[in-house]
Amino acid sequence: MPAFNTSAGSVRPAAITARGWGWRHAGRPRPAVSGLDLDIRPGERVLLLGPSGAGKSTLLHALAGVLGDSSADGADAAGGGADRAAGGSPEDSDQTGSLLIDGAPPRARRGRAGLVQQDPETQVVLSRLGDDVAFGAENLSVPPAEIWSRVAEALDDVGLGQLPLDHPTSALSGGQKQRLALAGILAMRPGLILLDEPTANLDPAGVLEVRDAVGRCLEKTGATLVVVEHRVAVWKDLVDRIVVLQPGSATDSAVLVDGPPDQVLAQARDMLTAAGVWVPGYVPVTRARGARSAGPASAAGTVAGPAGQLLLAAEDLAVSRERPRRAGLRGGFRPVPPEPVQSGITARVRAGEALTITGPNGSGKSTFALTLAGLLAPVSGKVSATLDLSAGAGIDPYRWKAQQLIARIGTVFQEPEHQFVTGRVLDELMFGPRHLGRGEERVDELLERLRLTELVDANPYTLSGGEKRRLSVATVLAAHPRVLVLDEPTFGQDANTWAELASFLSELLDDGTAVVSVTHDAEFSEVLGGTELSFRAPGHRDREQPEPGKVTAP
Amino acid sequence: MRQELTLRGNDAVLTRANPLAKFAAVMLITMVLALSIDWVSASVALAFELALLPLAGLTVGLLWHRGWPLILAAALGGWSTTILAPDSGAILFDARIWSISEGSLELGLGFMLRGLAIALPAVLLMSCTDPTDLADALAQKAKLPHRFVLGTLAAMRLVGLMAEEWQTIGMARRARGVGSHGNPLQRMRATLGQSFGLLVQAVRRASRLAVTMEARGFGGGPRTWARTSVFSGLDVWVFLGGLLIAGAAVAAALAAGTWNMVWN
Numbered sequence: 001m002p003a004f005n006t007s008a009g010s011v012r013p014a015a016i017t018a019r020g021w022g023w024r025h026a027g028r029p030r031p032a033v034s035g036l037d038l039d040i041r042p043g044e045r046v047l048l049l050g051p052s053g054a055g056k057s058t059l060l061h062a063l064a065g066v067l068g069d070s071s072a073d074g075a076d077a078a079g080g081g082a083d084r085a086a087g088g089s090p091e092d093s094d095q096t097g098s099l100l101i102d103g104a105p106p107r108a109r110r111g112r113a114g115l116v117q118q119d120p121e122t123q124v125v126l127s128r129l130g131d132d133v134a135f136g137a138e139n140l141s142v143p144p145a146e147i148w149s150r151v152a153e154a155l156d157d158v159g160l161g162q163l164p165l166d167h168p169t170s171a172l173s174g175g176q177k178q179r180l181a182l183a184g185i186l187a188m189r190p191g192l193i194l195l196d197e198p199t200a201n202l203d204p205a206g207v208l209e210v211r212d213a214v215g216r217c218l219e220k221t222g223a224t225l226v227v228v229e230h231r232v233a234v235w236k237d238l239v240d241r242i243v244v245l246q247p248g249s250a251t252d253s254a255v256l257v258d259g260p261p262d263q264v265l266a267q268a269r270d271m272l273t274a275a276g277v278w279v280p281g282y283v284p285v286t287r288a289r290g291a292r293s294a295g296p297a298s299a300a301g302t303v304a305g306p307a308g309q310l311l312l313a314a315e316d317l318a319v320s321r322e323r324p325r326r327a328g329l330r331g332g333f334r335p336v337p338p339e340p341v342q343s344g345i346t347a348r349v350r351a352g353e354a355l356t357i358t359g360p361n362g363s364g365k366s367t368f369a370l371t372l373a374g375l376l377a378p379v380s381g382k383v384s385a386t387l388d389l390s391a392g393a394g395i396d397p398y399r400w401k402a403q404q405l406i407a408r409i410g411t412v413f414q415e416p417e418h419q420f421v422t423g424r425v426l427d428e429l430m431f432g433p434r435h436l437g438r439g440e441e442r443v444d445e446l447l448e449r450l451r452l453t454e455l456v457d458a459n460p461y462t463l464s465g466g467e468k469r470r471l472s473v474a475t476v477l478a479a480h481p482r483v484l485v486l487d488e489p490t491f492g493q494d495a496n497t498w499a500e501l502a503s504f505l506s507e508l509l510d511d512g513t514a515v516v517s518v519t520h521d522a523e524f525s526e527v528l529g530g531t532e533l534s535f536r537a538p539g540h541r542d543r544e545q546p547e548p549g550k551v552t553a554p
Numbered sequence: 555m556r557q558e559l560t561l562r563g564n565d566a567v568l569t570r571a572n573p574l575a576k577f578a579a580v581m582l583i584t585m586v587l588a589l590s591i592d593w594v595s596a597s598v599a600l601a602f603e604l605a606l607l608p609l610a611g612l613t614v615g616l617l618w619h620r621g622w623p624l625i626l627a628a629a630l631g632g633w634s635t636t637i638l639a640p641d642s643g644a645i646l647f648d649a650r651i652w653s654i655s656e657g658s659l660e661l662g663l664g665f666m667l668r669g670l671a672i673a674l675p676a677v678l679l680m681s682c683t684d685p686t687d688l689a690d691a692l693a694q695k696a697k698l699p700h701r702f703v704l705g706t707l708a709a710m711r712l713v714g715l716m717a718e719e720w721q722t723i724g725m726a727r728r729a730r731g732v733g734s735h736g737n738p739l740q741r742m743r744a745t746l747g748q749s750f751g752l753l754v755q756a757v758r759r760a761s762r763l764a765v766t767m768e769a770r771g772f773g774g775g776p777r778t779w780a781r782t783s784v785f786s787g788l789d790v791w792v793f794l795g796g797l798l799i800a801g802a803a804v805a806a807a808l809a810a811g812t813w814n815m816v817w818n
Contacts, residue, residue, distance in 0.1 A: 114770070123766055125708050125770070375725040376725070406729065411729035413726045415722075417751075417755065417758075
């Protein structure tokens with residue numbers, strides 16, 4: 001039975017001790033972490049940094065007590081470690097050394113640590129706000145009467161106290177969902193708060209919401225914090241220690257640098273930027289627009305046209321992801337158009353020019369981009385391709401066949417996995433050219449240009465986040481479209497992938513491809529230049545905004 | 555796209571009853587109606603059920619909106635029985651093999667009414683029952699294992715998410731040149747590929763959700779319940795109501811002499 005504090009707000013912060021700790025995931029040849037020696041004192045706030053593959057998430061999962069196969073929990077918990085150490089077959093996961101919270105293994109300290117992960121959708125368990133916050137406390141057998149006072153307090157602490165307890169969790173924004181997840185663990189009164197890139201999927205406003213909520217809760221409870229995040233600027237002022245991990249090796253220590261934030265950032269700045277960490281004040285060097293360089297046109301496989309040539313236009317467009325619904329019996333079964341999420345959009349896409357779409361979450365940016373790309377039907381208004389782009393396929397991109405579409409407009413989705421259609425990197429790249437019957441000879445150049453040559457035989461689903469992103473861009477470009485549409489291409493990417501992507505797109509633009517990107521990233525749109533289309537919040541019925549819809553900047 | 559499963563805005567009296575009591579009442583009515591194909595018992599039950607709509611916070615319009623597939627299916631079933639059942643009594647309409655007689659009309663009508671009378675309580679139950687409350691009642695009152703009940707409840711939330719994901723994956727694959735055009739074989743292959751993509755995403759999401767739940771202490775051990783599922787006086791009335799409707803339907807059919815056991 002777990003111990004819990006009954007006095008409101010008082011939490012005993014947890015201590016972490018790792019001695020030669022290592023973990024190898026089941027079925028992997030190399031350990032994710034090895035030789036970790038680390039002491040975190042009660043109440044310390046630690047930012048965990050390191051290149052991808054350094055085992056940061058593995059460490060957080062271990063501390064949260066959720067590492068290992070779920071069949072090994074319960075009765076097996078005591079004997080499991082010995083079994084694994086004795087067996088040592090590559091199919092089983094394997095633990096070395098020790099990792100302790102307050103002197104006991106994390107699995108034995110249920111409720112001492114609370115974890116918030118990256119994907120807001122999977123941080124919500126139940127469909128009503130109050131029930132979701134209560135869930136963890138119920139599992140720790142907190143008496144029901146006390147649960148509700150904890151729920152109210154936790155919701156207040158994360159700034160969601162103004163919402164009713166039966167508010168539907170599906171109606172929350174991404175930032176609100178992450179704060180709800182934080183409230184859910186606060187109601188468990190944990191001595192250790194673990195955050196695994198909690199703001200990677202959020203817009204800038206959401207990032208600050210979550211960061212500030214975490215700050216308030218730490219002030220109040222004094223709990224120990226371990227946060228993994230590669231945007232250092234967000235967390236730098238909140239933490240009092242930075243630990244940099246390096247990928248596991250048999251000989252070296254897992255901890256590369258350890259110390260106060262300013263000292264670590266000064267000492268290890270070059271190493272961190274080289275590893276792709278977003279160090280404050282550092283904008284990666286990217287290729288400038290208009291700089292002449294050799295050969296990119298052939299690598300990208302674009303059919304260069306005169307810059308500024310009009311390719312695609314949106315006129316008075318209204319967009320929605322919903323399909324038209326049929327009116328009922330009384331409506332005579334006519335199609336009823338869905339309520340548009342954004343309307344009155346006018347835009348021009350020109351060869352060699354960038355169009356950036358910005359605005360708060362929920363304002364219909366992605367929906368507009370997908371409509372422009374011929375993937376969604378407009379609610380009203382129209383998208384029309386000029387003769388230069390359509391080349392005989394007709395004026396309306398939505399009516400093009402899939403193969404006509406990919407040779408004209410390429411779309412890179414926010415989640416690369418959505419676009420994988422084969423089981424091998426090379427097949428993935430060859431897929432478009434094979435179907436079109438041309439362009440296979442350019443695949444090698446794309447592989448090289450986007451550093452995928454080493455990975456040709458890998459399964460796309462097993463790549464790292466940055467590799468998946470580069471692959472998804474390469475696969476779409478393999479069909480050499482003249483318009484490239486990207487949905488949040490820089491979300492959650494490290495500084496290295498970011499710089500590569502920005503430089504590559506800048507080359508494509510100079511070679512005459514039109515690049516349309518939905519982004520929150522001001523530095524990214526600055527590299528690409530061009531026109532910005534800024535959407536307002538979805539305020540159809542907001543009286544202060546009688547003119548909903550678009551604002552066209554410079 | 556995503557269906558709201560909460561009952562916000564519905565404060566009808568039946569929303570306050572315990573889900574298990576409502577479930578028991580629905581089972582009583584359904585079982586009695588399953589015993590006999592006759593139009594008297596079905597129409598008596600149906601009349602009672604329609605009178606109960608306001609108690610569940612439903613209007614006829616809302617009922618049609620949520621239950622139209624069931625209503626259409628019942629009507630269609632009735633119609634096909636009417637034209638295909640063996641004729642008896644006076645012939646009312648004849649077009650060779652399709653004929654309508656008094657006997658077949660009666661049978662068809664009974665069939666349709668019975669379908670409606672069985673389907674309606676289920677629609678009623680779902681309209682005035684929050685899935686979370688149902689889960690609470692199943693775990694606390696019916697003593698089903700909470701690991702199973704709460705796991706299912708959490709998974710249901712993902713189903714709505716998967717509907718959105720299906721649309722996104724469809725678009726993402728079109729952007730890769732996988733069209734839904736072509737001959738049936740090509741279409742089937744495209745749908746299979748899309749299903750695989752959805753399966754991968756469903757597994758990813760489910761395992762992340764499982765980590766979330768486990769990290770919040772969810773497991774097989776004992777737990778407390780913030781929402782206590784209770785039976786109240788209202789539940790007695792709900793159960794008696796179910797008993798009354800079932801009893802009235804049987805009594806009316808016996809009195810009218812139309813009671814007709816399905817196995818006879």
